[in-house]
Amino acid sequence: MTTADLLGxxxxxxxxxxxFAAVVGLLIFFIDKAPKKGRDYWQLAGFLAPALIFLIxxxxxPAIRTSLLAFQDNSGNWTLDNFIWTFTxxxxxxxxxxxxxxxxxxxxxxxxIGLAYAVFIDRSRGEKFYKVxxxxxxxxxxxxxxxxxxxxxxxRSGDREQIGLLNAIVVAFGGEPVQWMQTDPINTFLLxxxxxxxxxxxxMVLLSAAIKGVPTEQIEAAQLDGxxxxxxxxxxxxxxxxxxxxxxxxxxxxxxxxVFDIVRTMTAGNFNTSVIANEMYTQAFRASEVGRGSALAxxxxxxxxxxxxxxxxxxxxxxxxx
Amino acid sequence: xxxVAPADLPIGKDRGSLETAAETTALQDVVGTKTGRVKQxxxxxxxxxxxxxxxxxxxxxxxxxFISSFRPAELIRETGWWTIFQNWGxxxxxYADVLLSTSSSSPQLGAYIVNSIAIALxxxxxxxxxxxxxxxxxxxxxxxxANALFVLVxxxxxxxxxxxxxxxxQIFSTWLRPMQAWLHDVVPIIPEQNYAPVxxxxxxxxxxxxxxxxxxxxxxxxxxxxxxxxxxxxxHGQIFFRIVLPLATPAIASFAIFQFIWVWxxxxxxxxxxxxxxxxxxxxxxxxxxxxxxGQDWQRLTAAAFISMIIPLxxxxxxxxxxxxxxxxxxxxx
Numbered sequence: 001m002t003t004a005d006l007l008g009x010x011x012x013x014x015x016x017x018x019x020f021a022a023v024v025g026l027l028i029f030f031i032d033k034a035p036k037k038g039r040d041y042w043q044l045a046g047f048l049a050p051a052l053i054f055l056i057x058x059x060x061x062p063a064i065r066t067s068l069l070a071f072q073d074n075s076g077n078w079t080l081d082n083f084i085w086t087f088t089x090x091x092x093x094x095x096x097x098x099x100x101x102x103x104x105x106x107x108x109x110x111x112x113i114g115l116a117y118a119v120f121i122d123r124s125r126g127e128k129f130y131k132v133x134x135x136x137x138x139x140x141x142x143x144x145x146x147x148x149x150x151x152x153x154x155x156r157s158g159d160r161e162q163i164g165l166l167n168a169i170v171v172a173f174g175g176e177p178v179q180w181m182q183t184d185p186i187n188t189f190l191l192x193x194x195x196x197x198x199x200x201x202x203x204m205v206l207l208s209a210a211i212k213g214v215p216t217e218q219i220e221a222a223q224l225d226g227x228x229x230x231x232x233x234x235x236x237x238x239x240x241x242x243x244x245x246x247x248x249x250x251x252x253x254x255x256x257x258x259v260f261d262i263v264r265t266m267t268a269g270n271f272n273t274s275v276i277a278n279e280m281y282t283q284a285f286r287a288s289e290v291g292r293g294s295a296l297a298x299x300x301x302x303x304x305x306x307x308x309x310x311x312x313x314x315x316x317x318x319x320x321x322x
Numbered sequence: 323x324x325x326v327a328p329a330d331l332p333i334g335k336d337r338g339s340l341e342t343a344a345e346t347t348a349l350q351d352v353v354g355t356k357t358g359r360v361k362q363x364x365x366x367x368x369x370x371x372x373x374x375x376x377x378x379x380x381x382x383x384x385x386x387x388f389i390s391s392f393r394p395a396e397l398i399r400e401t402g403w404w405t406i407f408q409n410w411g412x413x414x415x416x417y418a419d420v421l422l423s424t425s426s427s428s429p430q431l432g433a434y435i436v437n438s439i440a441i442a443l444x445x446x447x448x449x450x451x452x453x454x455x456x457x458x459x460x461x462x463x464x465x466x467x468a469n470a471l472f473v474l475v476x477x478x479x480x481x482x483x484x485x486x487x488x489x490x491x492q493i494f495s496t497w498l499r500p501m502q503a504w505l506h507d508v509v510p511i512i513p514e515q516n517y518a519p520v521x522x523x524x525x526x527x528x529x530x531x532x533x534x535x536x537x538x539x540x541x542x543x544x545x546x547x548x549x550x551x552x553x554x555x556x557x558h559g560q561i562f563f564r565i566v567l568p569l570a571t572p573a574i575a576s577f578a579i580f581q582f583i584w585v586w587x588x589x590x591x592x593x594x595x596x597x598x599x600x601x602x603x604x605x606x607x608x609x610x611x612x613x614x615x616x617g618q619d620w621q622r623l624t625a626a627a628f629i630s631m632i633i634p635l636x637x638x639x640x641x642x643x644x645x646x647x648x649x650x651x652x653x654x655x656x
Contacts, residue, residue, distance in 0.1 A: 058526025139638035141587030
């Protein structure tokens with residue numbers, strides 16, 4: 001990178017900031033100087049318009065367009081071929097199955113480990129430190145996590161010393177080193193481990209906050225009744241944090257359905273590890289099969305739909321209470 | 323890593339007066355246990371051991387990569403990082419190679435770091451400003467259909483990024499690209515390939531969640547404050563800048579961190595909207611590329627991976643209490 005490049009980039013950022021500031025400044029100016037007639041509506045428009053315009057251009061229109069593209073072939077004729085391909089090609093079917101495996105395992109295991117950990121360290125010494133350790137992967141990119149775990153799964157052939165931790169453990173116990181990333185079906189599960197590694201901290205933080213919200217009196221009362229720790233956990237704590245459990249499970253499920261970077265970095269979807277989100281990218285942007293990519297995106301949408309609708313219902317109930 | 327002082331992670335004491343009274347008392351109970359009250363330890367020895375094991379398992383992969391990034395290439399290739407005491411050797415060559423080397427085969431991360439910073443700056447700022455404006459409108463300007471529109475905006479989270487990519491790319495290439503080309507002709511120092519598409523894409527995709535989280539906070543500002551200002555003849559613009567923004571600073575800060583880390587760590591948007599060259603592409607994209615082409619060059623991969631993590635980790639460790647609050651803002655209420 002030359003100095004001229006750097007200057008060019010800084011100039012771009014400065015110009016971007018200037019243009020953005022000008023737009024916002026103009027908006028606020030118009031909001032304050034809006035014509036007397038229908039002033040409220042002008043002000044409302046001023047506040048809402050930028051966000052709504054962005055959402056229409058960036059999400060609503062594209063979503064509709066993608067839904068249409070899914071039913072077209074590359075020359076624009078209407079067809080169902082994209083979906084037929086998705087549900088008949090062995091590789092595509094495998095992609096669907098893998099996605100289902102991901103969404104079954106990642107949310108449940110992350111939540112279970114996160115919950116157990118949150119309960120175990122609750123009010124123990126060094127709780128904050130414990131939390132930071134588990135939560136840290138949230139700040140690491142999926143790509144970075146991909147590199148970290150590729151290193152753990154690294155394979156060395158023959159009698160050479162293993163530099164991947166997992167194979168080193170296998171060898172230490174007298175086993176043969178395995179090419180983890182190329183061995184179907186265990187490779188999918190090893191990729192799932194990476195996602196669990198990232199998401200558990202998220203589950204733990206939310207659940208820990210929820211646990212602290214459970215009234216101490218209830219736990220004390222249960223204690224006086226002579227219950228043991230497990231009974232108190234099942235009968236007092238879990239019902240008390242049910243709402244948060246649902247939120248954690250749904251949030252992680254949605255994140256898992258959309259997971260792309262991990263698969264991309266670790267196997268690029270080879271060796272039967274692809275998932276819908278990755279296959280969508282491969283089809284639409286690598287193989288120029290826009291129709292197939294769109295069909296996969298639409299399927300992803302349909303899978304996310306029930307989860308989000310459930311959350312919307314929860315939200316609407318909350319707003320009615322207010 | 324261990325030198326980093328663990329800060330206050332869970333919902334802090336300074337979470338503000340905007341929480342419901344019931345929750346606040348519950349919180350005080352918890353805080354109170356620390357000093358005075360009898361410790362109601364639910365934990366046992368087994369629990370301590372299990373949590374210790376989990377903590378260790380969670381740290382080891384990162385730790386191994388971190389150690390390796392300082393080892394000479396031959397040692398990484400031939401020995402496990404856990405044999406560091408038998409195979410002693412540390413070096414900064416890996417970092418020098420990926421950052422400073424000018425040879426065409428080295429990753430030359432410098433340019434990509436600048437890109438990541440540039441992308442994250444405006445990719446965070448734009449949605450933040452527009453979202454707080456929209457959140458204010460939803461919370462404090464009365465209009466017909468406000469509720470329905472708000473639920474619609476929340477519902478937009480339903481749309482996976484993947485659905486928006488193809489058409490948005492088409493929109494950008496028909497409208498934005500010509501504008502960029504024109505700008506390049508007028509001000510030649512601005513490259514034709516620039517950050518605008520990535521900024522806009524991040525802003526668009528970040529908005530639904532931003533509006534939702536900020537609305538949660540802004541709508542709970544006591545209405546007396548707003549009403550009083552209205553009575554004094556303040557315009558919406560004045561209320562927004564003089565009252566709402568200062569009061570909502572904690573929420574805005576937490577979302578800013580959230581969005582910053584998200585944008586910094588993103589790969590998908592970058593892959594599709596950046597063009598993949600040194601001019602625009604961020605660190606994550608370069609790193610992913612390196613994995614693809616030089617997946618066995620562990621001395622470079624480890625160092626590059628750590629460079630890509632440093633800024634989000636600094637943000638995370640220094641601002642985690644706000645970050646966590648941002649996470650909790652929409653979630654625990656569900």
